Amino acid sequence: MLVSLxxxxxxxxxxxxxxxxxxxxxxxxxxxxxxxxxxxxxxxxRAVAGLQPLDGGRxxxxxxxxxxxxxxxxxVGLMFQDHQLFPQRDVGGNVAFGLRMHxxxxxxxxxxxxxLLELVGLxxxxxxxxxxxxxxxxxxxxxARALAPRPRLLMLDEPLGQLDRSLRERLVVExxxxxxxxxxxxxxxxxxxxxxxxxxxxxxxxxxxxxAQSGTPLEVWQRPxxxxxxxFLGFDNVVEGxxxxxxxxxxxxxxxxxxxxxxxxxxxxxxPAGVRLVEAGEGLPCTVAARTFRGTHVAVQxxxxxxxxxxxxxxxxDAPEAGERVGVEFDAAEVVVLD
Amino acid sequence: MAVPVAFFAVFFAWPVAAIVARGFKADGTWHFxxxxxxxxxxxxxxxxxxxxxQALASTALTLLIALPGAYVxxxxxxxxxxxxxxxxxxxxVLPTVVVGTAFLALVGRGxxxxxxxxxxxxxxxxxxxxxxxxxxxxxVVRTVGGLWAQLDPRQEEAARMLGASPLxxxxxxxxxxxxxxxxxxxxxxxxxxxxxxxxxxxLGGPTFSTLEVEIYRQxxxxxxxxxxxxxxxxxxxxxxxxxxxxxxxxxxxxTALRLVDxxxxxxxxxxxxxxxxxxxxxxxxxxxxxLPLAVLVQRSLDTPDFGxxxxxxxxxxxxxxxxxxxxxxxxxxxxxxxTAVAVVIxxxxxxALARRDAGRLVRGFxxxxxxxxxxSAVTVGxxxxxxxxxxxxxxxxxxxxxxxxxxxxxxxxxxxxxxPVLRAVDARLREAAAVLGAxxxxxxxxxxxxxxxxxxxxxxxxxxxxxxxxxxxxxFIARPDRPTLPVAVARLLGRPGELNYGQAMALSTIxxxxxxxxxxxxxxxxxxxxxxx
Numbered sequence: 001m002l003v004s005l006x007x008x009x010x011x012x013x014x015x016x017x018x019x020x021x022x023x024x025x026x027x028x029x030x031x032x033x034x035x036x037x038x039x040x041x042x043x044x045x046r047a048v049a050g051l052q053p054l055d056g057g058r059x060x061x062x063x064x065x066x067x068x069x070x071x072x073x074x075x076v077g078l079m080f081q082d083h084q085l086f087p088q089r090d091v092g093g094n095v096a097f098g099l100r101m102h103x104x105x106x107x108x109x110x111x112x113x114x115x116l117l118e119l120v121g122l123x124x125x126x127x128x129x130x131x132x133x134x135x136x137x138x139x140x141x142x143x144a145r146a147l148a149p150r151p152r153l154l155m156l157d158e159p160l161g162q163l164d165r166s167l168r169e170r171l172v173v174e175x176x177x178x179x180x181x182x183x184x185x186x187x188x189x190x191x192x193x194x195x196x197x198x199x200x201x202x203x204x205x206x207x208x209x210x211x212a213q214s215g216t217p218l219e220v221w222q223r224p225x226x227x228x229x230x231x232f233l234g235f236d237n238v239v240e241g242x243x244x245x246x247x248x249x250x251x252x253x254x255x256x257x258x259x260x261x262x263x264x265x266x267x268x269x270x271x272p273a274g275v276r277l278v279e280a281g282e283g284l285p286c287t288v289a290a291r292t293f294r295g296t297h298v299a300v301q302x303x304x305x306x307x308x309x310x311x312x313x314x315x316x317x318d319a320p321e322a323g324e325r326v327g328v329e330f331d332a333a334e335v336v337v338l339d
Numbered sequence: 340m341a342v343p344v345a346f347f348a349v350f351f352a353w354p355v356a357a358i359v360a361r362g363f364k365a366d367g368t369w370h371f372x373x374x375x376x377x378x379x380x381x382x383x384x385x386x387x388x389x390x391x392x393q394a395l396a397s398t399a400l401t402l403l404i405a406l407p408g409a410y411v412x413x414x415x416x417x418x419x420x421x422x423x424x425x426x427x428x429x430x431x432v433l434p435t436v437v438v439g440t441a442f443l444a445l446v447g448r449g450x451x452x453x454x455x456x457x458x459x460x461x462x463x464x465x466x467x468x469x470x471x472x473x474x475x476x477x478x479v480v481r482t483v484g485g486l487w488a489q490l491d492p493r494q495e496e497a498a499r500m501l502g503a504s505p506l507x508x509x510x511x512x513x514x515x516x517x518x519x520x521x522x523x524x525x526x527x528x529x530x531x532x533x534x535x536x537x538x539x540x541x542l543g544g545p546t547f548s549t550l551e552v553e554i555y556r557q558x559x560x561x562x563x564x565x566x567x568x569x570x571x572x573x574x575x576x577x578x579x580x581x582x583x584x585x586x587x588x589x590x591x592x593x594t595a596l597r598l599v600d601x602x603x604x605x606x607x608x609x610x611x612x613x614x615x616x617x618x619x620x621x622x623x624x625x626x627x628x629x630l631p632l633a634v635l636v637q638r639s640l641d642t643p644d645f646g647x648x649x650x651x652x653x654x655x656x657x658x659x660x661x662x663x664x665x666x667x668x669x670x671x672x673x674x675x676x677x678t679a680v681a682v683v684i685x686x687x688x689x690x691a692l693a694r695r696d697a698g699r700l701v702r703g704f705x706x707x708x709x710x711x712x713x714x715s716a717v718t719v720g721x722x723x724x725x726x727x728x729x730x731x732x733x734x735x736x737x738x739x740x741x742x743x744x745x746x747x748x749x750x751x752x753x754x755x756x757x758x759p760v761l762r763a764v765d766a767r768l769r770e771a772a773a774v775l776g777a778x779x780x781x782x783x784x785x786x787x788x789x790x791x792x793x794x795x796x797x798x799x800x801x802x803x804x805x806x807x808x809x810x811x812x813x814x815f816i817a818r819p820d821r822p823t824l825p826v827a828v829a830r831l832l833g834r835p836g837e838l839n840y841g842q843a844m845a846l847s848t849i850x851x852x853x854x855x856x857x858x859x860x861x862x863x864x865x866x867x868x869x870x871x872x
Binding site for chain 1: 765767768770771772773774775776777778779781785786789790
């Protein structure tokens with residue numbers, strides 16, 4: 001394993017920001033840590049980088065314990081959330097910084113800078129002032145700077161956090177291609193699930209300094225480990241219920257559940273796609289509280305009589321108007337028994 | 340950290356301890372009752388009372404005159420603003436002796452007002468008050484105006500949108516944000532005027548005397564060192580209390596305000612009222628800040644063929660063992676040495692203080708560093724005089740004594756200039772360098788130094804100007820045959836006769852020019868450097 005954390009613990013004034021975290025990253029793997037702000041994900045990166053001393057546990061790189069190794073000797077790269085380009089240096093000076101620190105010759109520096117700027121899509125920008133760069137360009141320069149000394153591990157802190165949506169969506173694809181091409185090992189953190197799913201081979205969800213779930217994007221998306229992960233991924237149809245056989249008793253009535261579901265008192269998730277609207281009078285009676293246009297579909301908020309709200313995903317043409325009364329039925333394939 | 344601490348221990352704490360011992364210790368026992376004996380003497384009570392009320396009056400007057408200026412500089416854009424900003428700043432770095440002389444030339448006997456209307460103010464307290472305003476105008480404009488310019492005008496607009504009248508919006512939004520800065524500026528002005536020496540020494544005559552002047556008089560005229568020591572301790576305590584309050588207001592000023600770039604908040608004045616305000620401020624600056632200096636220069640040229648200037652080159656054998664002109668060389672040499680010492684000590688101290696993990700002890704040192712500034716030059720000079728003239732450290736005959744005293748006064752300026760810049764360097768920028776393989780020393784060289792180089796130059800400029808004009812400490816310890824410019828001016832003024840008066844004007848003009856040139860050179864260096872950033 002290239003990176004390995006064992007029981008890594010960091011406390012800020014008594015509060016554990018990292019709480020006995022165990023995490024491994026294999027060579028060439030792209031791992032994305034996903035979590036809300038304050039979940040400890042940035043601290044995780046700083047601990048690996050050597051910028052944040054551990055209060056317990058250990059961080060190993062290539063099997064070697066990094067306790068006592070200062071940041072500048074760890075040979076890892078870190079791209080900061082707001083890039084932190086050196087304002088007094090031009091683009092070339094920023095990219096060459098790590099090379100200079102490693103005593104690379106002037107000629108090789110120039111060559112590597114040119115090569116990297118080309119790689120990140122900014123050929124010939126070496127002489128430009130940092131202040132003249134747009135947000136997206138700064139992000140590319142920061143990436144080139146982090147890649148220049150060929151770190152064995154590249155860490156990204158909210159790599160696309162401050163960019164606008166369309167740029168973010170384009171860059172995330174570019175990044176993934178680039179890392180695949182270079183074979184870079186990447187540990188990234190983000191609060192944006194879309195970004196994490198698009199970038200990562202493996203997603204690690206963090207909550208309050210602990211790892212809540214780890215798996216491929218598909219696994220995490222299909223089977224959130226618990227109600228927290230489900231809600232964090234944007235699923236709001238989460239409810240307590242009692243599973244018996246192929247059905248569960250919930251405030252929304254009897255829900256069909258998949259075969260071999262865990263029995264007993266459970267938390268259940270119903271994906272919006274599994275909430276089918278039917279004629280009023282059939283199924284669970286609901287009133288349409290609101291509808292939100294989402295581009296590919298319409299998200300419909302439904303208010304049952306004595307139960308929490310439900311969200312349904314409808315095709316554009318058959319979404320009901322707000323105030324309409326409808327009935328609701330559930331699709332077993334889209335119901336997940338959590339825990 | 341160790342170097343600045345040692346420096347302060349030897350050149351500040353020890354002299355102060357020596358003063359205390361001199362004041363309260365007789366025949367090997369302590370007599371703290373002396374403090375009551377001294378302050379109940381009627382002439383000393385008079386000095387204490389005058390020191391306090393003139394400082395209060397000066398502060399009030401300065402705020403009254405300078406606050407409109409702060410507003411104009413913060414919110415209006417007008418042609419020549421940059422030049423005017425420089426003009427306003429110059430008085431602050433001018434030597435007190437020059438300012439005293441300039442006001443003497445304006446309102447004193449045979450001064451401009453005397454010639455025109457027969458008005459003389461030099462026997463009244465007004466001359467002192469006006470000179471104090473002259474000095475501290477820049478303090479208020481820079482401290483208050485600097486913050487005012489960065490306050491987001493949209494905050495006031497937000498209040499207006501919520502239904503507040505313009506005045507109410509200003510009172511409820513801008514004023515509270517500004518209040519700590521006003522308080523800090525007022526305290527600074529109070530501190531400077533409370534410990535005023537050069538100005539009062541020259542303009543006060545026999546009637547008006549501040550604590551500083553009294554300490555000097557007790558030492559050099561009456562030779563009552565123990566009374567001087569007691570007075571020094573009284574002043575020390577007062578200043579310490581003021582500094583504590585100041586530190587508190589500074590902390591309050593640092594509370595989160597939404598600041599914006601100053602360049603976006605200023606606009607052209609609109610309407611007769613705003614143009615009138617601008618004209619009023621310009622007129623104030625002209626009359627109060629420019630006129631005295633102009634009169635000074637005019638007086639120094641008041642004989643044919645630069646007579647006063649030529650007289651400076653003659654040895655007169657009287658109070659001077661050397662031609663007064665040699666004072667220029669002395670002053671420059673001392674100032675260069677003092678600047679070097681102040682920058683090294685102040686830079687090290689600022690670097691230590693800027694560390695985010697700096698503990699309570701280190702932060703306490705921050706306040707301690709400010710003490711020499713407030714505790715006044717006379718204390719420093721007096722302390723040097725009685726502490727460093729005998730083994731183990733006998734520097735009485737060494738020329739380095741003067742630069743050391745001047746550096747002590749300059750260090751707070753260096754720290755004040757460097758500290759905010761060092762603190763403003765984003766810690767993550769350093770981390771970014773470290774992750775890219777820079778060792779801590781390289782991080783400092785590659786990240787911190789380029790960012791603070793400008794501040795370092797400004798700090799050096801300040802230290803240079805301060806030591807060039809330093810009077811209170813130098814007058815105690817400069818050797819008779821090696822006077823600095825301010826000391827030479829004071830000596831000339833202390834003697835009767837038109838030639839001496841004229842020579843004092845001439846020497847003051849030279850000092851003013853040297854100071855201005857030094858500042859302009861640095862200002863130039865500074866703008867050259869900005870091209871890099």
